[in-house]
Amino acid sequence: MRILITGAAGFIGYHLAVSLNQSGHGLVLVDNLQRGRMDSEFKELINRPNVTYHEADLTESGVYESVGDGVEQVYHLAAINGTENFYNIPDQVLRVNVLSTLNLLEWARDRAVKILFSSTSETYAGTIRLMDGWIPTAEDVPLCIDDIQNVRWSYGASKILAEAAFYSYARVCPIQFSIIRYHNIYGPRMGFEHVMPQFLERILTAQLPLEVFGGIETRAFCHVRDAVAATRFVMDSPKTDGEVVHIGNSREEVAIRDLATLMLEMCGADTTLQIKEAPAGSVNRRCPDVSKLRELGYESQVSLREGLETMIPWYREHFERAGA
Numbered sequence: 001m002r003i004l005i006t007g008a009a010g011f012i013g014y015h016l017a018v019s020l021n022q023s024g025h026g027l028v029l030v031d032n033l034q035r036g037r038m039d040s041e042f043k044e045l046i047n048r049p050n051v052t053y054h055e056a057d058l059t060e061s062g063v064y065e066s067v068g069d070g071v072e073q074v075y076h077l078a079a080i081n082g083t084e085n086f087y088n089i090p091d092q093v094l095r096v097n098v099l100s101t102l103n104l105l106e107w108a109r110d111r112a113v114k115i116l117f118s119s120t121s122e123t124y125a126g127t128i129r130l131m132d133g134w135i136p137t138a139e140d141v142p143l144c145i146d147d148i149q150n151v152r153w154s155y156g157a158s159k160i161l162a163e164a165a166f167y168s169y170a171r172v173c174p175i176q177f178s179i180i181r182y183h184n185i186y187g188p189r190m191g192f193e194h195v196m197p198q199f200l201e202r203i204l205t206a207q208l209p210l211e212v213f214g215g216i217e218t219r220a221f222c223h224v225r226d227a228v229a230a231t232r233f234v235m236d237s238p239k240t241d242g243e244v245v246h247i248g249n250s251r252e253e254v255a256i257r258d259l260a261t262l263m264l265e266m267c268g269a270d271t272t273l274q275i276k277e278a279p280a281g282s283v284n285r286r287c288p289d290v291s292k293l294r295e296l297g298y299e300s301q302v303s304l305r306e307g308l309e310t311m312i313p314w315y316r317e318h319f320e321r322a323g324a
């Protein structure tokens with residue numbers, strides 16, 4: 001099958017492409033490298049037979065026409081995320097996340113393709129700030145921006161609008177789609193902006209003792225191998241057409257302090273944590289309800305410890321190379 005992946009040079013897109021290529025699919029990969037990286041791993045992937053790469057900006061009209069010929073499935077992962085971007089370039093966050101999706105939907109109007117759209121827990125982050133008792137959070141929770149003046153929500157708003165666009169287009173044309181909402185995916189090559197790589201950077205470059213701000217808040221992390229398998233599972237299941245499915249791992253919710261301690265132990269660092277005051281406004285608990293995914297037939301396989309075992313060597317090698 002010929003499959004298009006947007007945002008393929010990014011974290012999840014790259015791992016998804018490797019997995020689909022291993023299953024023998026022909027791939028068309030698109031990215032504009034706004035956040036994705038043309039590193040040795042991505043270069044090796046795009047040089048494989050049966051893989052075509054286009055460096056293109058999906059907000060420009062006509063791009064899908066020039067890359068989408070013969071495609072039967074589209075994994076739409078291209079987006080601008082990253083908390084700093086929500087504050088610094090909220091206009092671009094909205095423009096890219098919405099326009100790249102509307103262009104895709106316009107192209108798909110009269111085509112027999114299935115689209116899988118990657119949304120986020122940020123679509124309901126406002127809801128769980130307002131209401132207690134909706135954690136673990138299921139797919140049918142109301143989506144909400146609790147402060148429209150706070151540009152922090154540019155990303156959540158863009159994904160809410162994009163989710164709504166799928167239902168609106170599907171009302172008037174025969175678009176086949178599923179929406180997934182990722183929850184704290186981690187693994188090798190995930191970039192350097194998230195709590196896990198930031199802890200690893202400080203541990204592996206000996207910026208110790210390890211400072212943790214607050215750290216009693218809990219998160220549920222899902223390894224990218226599970227995220228990719230679940231993503232493919234949702235795309236291929238006929239039961240998920242027109243459905244929203246949460247992808248995450250609710251089995252090992254962990255306090256950020258405990259995560260830091262585990263990382264120190266696994267990296268062999270002989271030190272303790274230095275606990276600092278928690279930053280204002282951090283959410284105490286986030287955890288997806290993944291029973292819908294489980295009932296469909298997919299259960300996460302990778303434990304936190306196993307997942308970190310795949311991640312630590314990648315970051316160790318990266319920081320050693322950067323320091324050399």
Ligand SMILES: NC(=O)c1ccc[n+]([C@@H]2O[C@H](COP(=O)([O-])OP(=O)(O)OC[C@H]3O[C@@H](n4cnc5c(N)ncnc54)[C@H](O)[C@@H]3O)[C@@H](O)[C@H]2O)c1
Nearest residue numbers: 007010011012031032034035036057058078079120182185
């Ligand atoms: N990683 C997570 O835990 C997580 C959580 C929730 C949602 N998501 C969503 O899943 C998707 C993949 O996430 P990720 O972590 O791999 O993100 P990522 O930033 O690593 O990848 C996104 C890719 O999209 C590309 N892109 C951005 N603008 C583009 C444009 N105009 N044209 C073409 N390409 C463009 C970027 O260069 C990047 O390579 C995103 O849509 C993200 O919003 C991810």
